Amino acid sequence: MRIHVTELIEGDKLSNDTFNTYGLHVLSKGTQLKEKEIATLLRHQIDYVDVDARHADTTEVPFRTIESGISPRWLPAVEPIYQDAINGCEQLFLEAFQNGKIDEDDVVQTFQPLVDNFRMERDVVSMLLLLNTKDDYTYQHSVQVGMLAxxxxxxxxxGEEEAVKIGQAGFLHDIGKCRIQEGILNKPDKLSSEEYESIKxxxxxxxxxxxxxxGESLASIVALEHHERVDGSGYPNRLTGEDMHPVSKIIAxxxxxSAMISSRVYQKKRDLLYVLKELHRMSFSExxxxxxxxxxKHMIPNFIGKQVELENGEVGTIIMTxxxxxxxxxIRIDDRFVDxxxxxxxxxxxxxx
Structure with a gap:
């Protein structure tokens, strides 16, 4: 049967090879469609595809209406890995607090499973939202920054080897917080000037x-510089962009x-598009x-297929970025498109x- 891409559901199977408007082959006949495949079709601006007839007992939710309350198929498999990384991060913080140092092998063993299991999961937006919780903010934040980095x-x-090292540096960027008083670190109210100086x-x-x-390493440099800002407004040394390490700019x-999408008790979680707009604003200064x-540029395509509400109250689906x-x-609203x-x-x- 022929069906619009926005009406596909996970488990649909292509009954013909699929090509984009330039004649390039996108997906093969017999491909079973899941999130990644449907997103691929959308990115290639393919409107309709032929799929095998569905069984009468199909109960899947259409891919385009999946929200954060519904876990995709991969969540049960990767959630324990994510939680293990959070637990491992907590142990590294404890080790750093007690001994003043950490073991590099422990870092690798904690972070590498994330790389191995999330390497191909490019819908970072949904992934972080679905895995995000209100607990263990400091450790969860470290894991998220490592993954994002x-x-x-x-x-x-x-290259892959360099990217992994950069991810590890992001994973360790906040290790110094093990020496900050817990009452200050988890304070639900605004910090006093003295407390802010302490946490810095x-x-x-x-x-x-x-x-x-x-020793002096990429990770140690990043730990020192990740709050520096290219306009010189950061800390601890008020470096400008030309003096910052390039990887420190990535971790920043x-x-x-990660901080802005978090669901900390004292902070209302921001709309994700607002967060990216705020990053865009900061890119001209900090x-x-x-x-x-x-x-x-790489995060925005992950919004394809997501439902949005416009300021006039209409609800539609992002079709192309x-x-x-x-x-x-x-945006597709019912049977019309709004650019x-x-x-x-x-x-x-x-x-x-």
Whole structure:
């Protein structure tokens, strides 16, 4: 049967080879469609495909209406790996607090399973939302920054080995927080100026711990510099962009993004498109522009297929994103299409994940 791509459900099987408008082969006959395959069809702007007839007892939810409350098929398999990494991170913090150093092999054994199991999962938006919880913020944040740094390094054309090292550096970026009083670290209210000065020391502590553990290294530099800003407004040394290590710029972007999507008790979780818009704003002052725009460019296509609410109250589905107009996608509302790069009076108010 012939069906519109937005009406596909997981488990549908292609009954013919599928080609895009340029004649390039996209998916083969017999391919069983899951999230990645459906996203591929959307990215190639394919409207209709032929699929085998469905069984009468099919109960799958259409892919385009999946929200964060519904776990995709891979979640039960990878959630324990994610939790193991959080637990391993907690042990590394404890080890650093008690001994003043950590073991490099422990870092590898904790972080590598994430790389091995998440390497091909490119829908980072849904992945982090589905795995995100309100518990263990400090450790969960470290895991997320490590994962995001690994992906971002790959998108910036670092080789696999380098990307893994960068991911490990992101994983360890906050290790110095093991020396910060828990009452300050987890304070639900705004920090006093004295408390803020205290928590800023985690960058120096992290550099000391990692240097003591395995010498001056990429990870120790990142631990020291991840709160520096290219306009010189960061800490601890108020470095400018030309003095920051390139990997510190990567970790800075991942760090800000993870912090802003978190569901900490005292912080209302922001809409994801708002978060990316805020990163875009920061790219003209605090964050490195090339690094940030690369991150946004690769994150935005993950919104394809997500439902959105416009400021006029209409609800539609993102069908296509623009390479340069990051926040003006093509949206399908019922049987019509709305191009936000043309109809600029309309804005997305919320993305349903």
């Amino acid at each position: 690994y992906f971002l390094a790959s998108w910036l054309d670092y 020391l985690h960058t120096i502590y992290g550099h000391q711990i990692i240097t003591e553990s395995f 972007v991942a760090d800000v993004y 964050l490195d522009a090339h690094t940030t725009h690369t991150f946004i 623009h390479a340069t107009e990051f926040f003006c996608p093509l 936000l790069s043309v109809e600029r009076q309309l804005q997305i108010m919320h993305v349903y994940m």
